[in-house]
Amino acid sequence: MTETSLSAAHREAQARATRTRYGLLAPALIIILAISILPLGITVVYSFLEPGTYGGVVWNFSTDAYVQFLFERDIFDDTLTFDPAYLSIFMRSIGLAFGAMIGTLILGFPTAYFIATKPRNQRNFWLFLITLPFWTNLLIRTYAMLLIIRDEGFVNISLMKLRLIDSPISILYTDTAVFIGLIYSYLPFMVLPLYASLEKLDFRLVEAGYDLYASRWKVLRHVIAPLAKPGIIAGCILVFIPGLGAYITPELLGGGKSLMIGNMIAIQFGSSRNWPFGSAAALILMMLVIIVLLIYAASAGRGRRTHG
Amino acid sequence: MAEAIRKGPRARDLKAMPGFKTVAWLCIIALYLPLAVLVIFSFNDNRSVVRWTEFSFRWYEAALSNDGIRNATWVSVKIAFVATVVATAAATMAALATTRTASFRGQGLAYGIINQPLMIPEIVTAIATLSLFALIKTATGVTGIGYLMAAHTAFCIPFAFMPIRARLEDMTLVLEQAGADLYATPWQTFRHITLPLLMPGIVAGAMLAFVVSLDDVIITLMVAGPGETTLPIYILGAIRRGITPEINAVSTILVGVSVLLVVLLFFVQRRMEK
Known part of the structure; x- marks a missing residue:
C-alpha cells in the first residue's frame, strides 16, 4: 500500500519535473523552430514554384528551378541545352x-x-x-x-x-x-x-x-x-x-x-x-x-x- | 612540476620543429596587419588611405556628425539589445532544463534544434527567413523592425547557450541540495543559489549574443526592409560606393566595441575558472 503510494508520489514528482523541463525548453525551441527551421520548409516549397515578375513566387508547381541549374531553356522553341x-x-x-x-x-x-x-x-x-x-x-x-x-x-x-x-x-x-x-x-x-x-x-x-x-x-x-x-x-x-x-x-x-x-x-x-x-x-x-x-x-x- | 623537469635543452629540441615558429609568427602578423592599417589610417589627416600625413580625429568628427551613421548605429543597438535580452533569457531557461538532470529522451534533439542556426550556411538561413517574412508581410501587412529583431534573436540563442551551459555543467548540485534541505522552495533555491552562481555564464552568453547581433551582415541584408539600415549594412553600402577614410573611422569604432566586449569576456571567463 505504502509502496504504491510512494511510487505514485515519485511518478507525480517525475511528471512535474518533465513539465518544468519542457516549459523551460519551450521558448528557445519555439523561437528557433519558427524563425530558423520552419523557413527551411518554406524554401523547399518555394523551390518548386514559379518566379513572380517583381520577386516573390507565383503558386504554380514547377521543377524549372532545378532544371535551370543545369540547362538553359530556349525562349522560342522550349528546348533544353546543357548550360554549365x-x-x-x-x-x-x-x-x-x-x-x-x-x-x-x-x-x-x-x-x-x-x-x-x-x-x-x-x-x-x-x-x-x-x-x-x-x-x-x-x-x-x-x-x-x-x-x-x-x-x-x-x-x-x-x-x-x-x-x-x-x-x-x-x-x-x-x-x-x-x-x-x-x-x-x-x-x-x-x-x-x-x-x-x-x-x-x-x-x-x-x-x-x-x-x-x-x-x-x-x-x-x-x-x-x-x-x-x-x-x-x-x-x-x-x-x-x-x-x-x-x-x-x-x-x-x-x-x-x-x-x-x-x-x-x-x-x-x-x-x-x-x-x-x-x-x-x-x-x-x-x-x-x-x-x-x-x-x-x-x-x-x-x-x-x-x-x- | 613535470613541465619544469622536462624543460631541459634536450626536451626543447624534442618539441621544436624547424620553421614552425616562423609560420606561426607570420600568421599572427597577417591576422593583425590589415586591422592595424585600417585603425592607423583612420587617424590620418588626409583623404588618402595610403599616405600618412598627420594625426587627426577629423574622420571621427565627420563620422559622428553623419546622420546616416548615427541612425544606423541606433538601429543596430536597438536590434542587438532586444535580441540579446530575449535570446539570453531563452538560452538560460533551456540550459537549466538540459543540464541539471540525468539525460532524458529528446535531449539530443533539443541540442540539435538549439544549435541548428550554427549548422547551416548563413546565406541559406537568410533567404529562408526572407521567404517566411515575405509570406507574413503579404498576409498581415505588418512591417517594421520587429522582423529583424526576431531573426537576430533566433541566431543569437546558440551563442548565448554555449557559455551558460558550460557554466552549469561545471557547477555542483551540492549547494542547491543544501538549500532544499533547509526548506527553501525551488524558486528560493534558484533565486538565491543557482542564479548568482550562474551569473558569469549568463553575462558571457549575453556579451557573445550582443557581439554576434551587432556584427551580422548577411541575414540583416536579406531581411531588412527599407530604412532599416544597421551599421554593418551602412558600411557595406559605403564600401560599394567607394572607399573613404570615414568608413575607416566607423569601422575602427565597431572593431573597438567588439574587442572591448571580448576582452571583458576573457576576464569574466578567467574569473569563472578560479
Whole structure:
C-alpha cells in the first residue's frame, strides 16, 4: 500500500519535473523552430514554384528551378541545352573552399603546434591573440584586407618602396584575392581545434620516435599527425563549410567577377528576382553541407570505435 | 612540476620543429596587419588611405556628425539589445532544463534544434527567413523592425547557450541540495543559489549574443526592409560606393566595441575558472 503510494508520489514528482523541463525548453525551441527551421520548409516549397515578375513566387508547381541549374531553356522553341554556368559557380566555390581548407591547414598546423608547445601559462594568451580577430566583424576584416591588397594598397606600396617590384601586383577582384580573403577569415577556425588536439599530445611518443632514429619529418608524419587527426578533421570541416557558403569575401574581394554560391543565391533574391531558383540553389548548397557533415560524423564514429 | 623537469635543452629540441615558429609568427602578423592599417589610417589627416600625413580625429568628427551613421548605429543597438535580452533569457531557461538532470529522451534533439542556426550556411538561413517574412508581410501587412529583431534573436540563442551551459555543467548540485534541505522552495533555491552562481555564464552568453547581433551582415541584408539600415549594412553600402577614410573611422569604432566586449569576456571567463 505504502509502496504504491510512494511510487505514485515519485511518478507525480517525475511528471512535474518533465513539465518544468519542457516549459523551460519551450521558448528557445519555439523561437528557433519558427524563425530558423520552419523557413527551411518554406524554401523547399518555394523551390518548386514559379518566379513572380517583381520577386516573390507565383503558386504554380514547377521543377524549372532545378532544371535551370543545369540547362538553359530556349525562349522560342522550349528546348533544353546543357548550360554549365551555374554548375561552374558551384565547382568554383567547392574549389575555393577546398583550397582555403588546405591553405589554413598548412598555415594553421605550425601555428597551433607553436602555441601547444608554449609553457602552459602562456598558451591562453596566444590563443586569445588568434581568436580576437575572429570576434571582430567579418565585413570589416574583409574590408581591411581589401585596403591592403589593392593596387594602391599597403602591400603594393611597401613592396614598391622596397624596390622589390616596379608596378603593383593586381590581385583584387580575382580568385586569388578571394582565396587569400577566405584563408584570412577562417584561419582561427583551423587553429582552435588543431590546438585542442595538439595540446593533449604525449611527447613521450615523439621521444620514442626519435629514439628509434626517425627523422623530424617522419615523426611529424607518422606520430604527431595521426594523433592530431581529430583536430585536423574538425578544423577542415570548420573551414570548408563556412567557406562554401561565403558571401562577404567574394562580394568585396571578388568584386562581382569571382562569384561564389552565396552571392549567386543572394542575386536571385535581389536583382534577378528568381526566388524559386535561389531557393533551389540554397537547398543544393545545404545538401552539400549535410553530406560533408555526414562524412565527418561517420569518420568520427569510426575513430571512436577503433581507439576504444 | 613535470613541465619544469622536462624543460631541459634536450626536451626543447624534442618539441621544436624547424620553421614552425616562423609560420606561426607570420600568421599572427597577417591576422593583425590589415586591422592595424585600417585603425592607423583612420587617424590620418588626409583623404588618402595610403599616405600618412598627420594625426587627426577629423574622420571621427565627420563620422559622428553623419546622420546616416548615427541612425544606423541606433538601429543596430536597438536590434542587438532586444535580441540579446530575449535570446539570453531563452538560452538560460533551456540550459537549466538540459543540464541539471540525468539525460532524458529528446535531449539530443533539443541540442540539435538549439544549435541548428550554427549548422547551416548563413546565406541559406537568410533567404529562408526572407521567404517566411515575405509570406507574413503579404498576409498581415505588418512591417517594421520587429522582423529583424526576431531573426537576430533566433541566431543569437546558440551563442548565448554555449557559455551558460558550460557554466552549469561545471557547477555542483551540492549547494542547491543544501538549500532544499533547509526548506527553501525551488524558486528560493534558484533565486538565491543557482542564479548568482550562474551569473558569469549568463553575462558571457549575453556579451557573445550582443557581439554576434551587432556584427551580422548577411541575414540583416536579406531581411531588412527599407530604412532599416544597421551599421554593418551602412558600411557595406559605403564600401560599394567607394572607399573613404570615414568608413575607416566607423569601422575602427565597431572593431573597438567588439574587442572591448571580448576582452571583458576573457576576464569574466578567467574569473569563472578560479
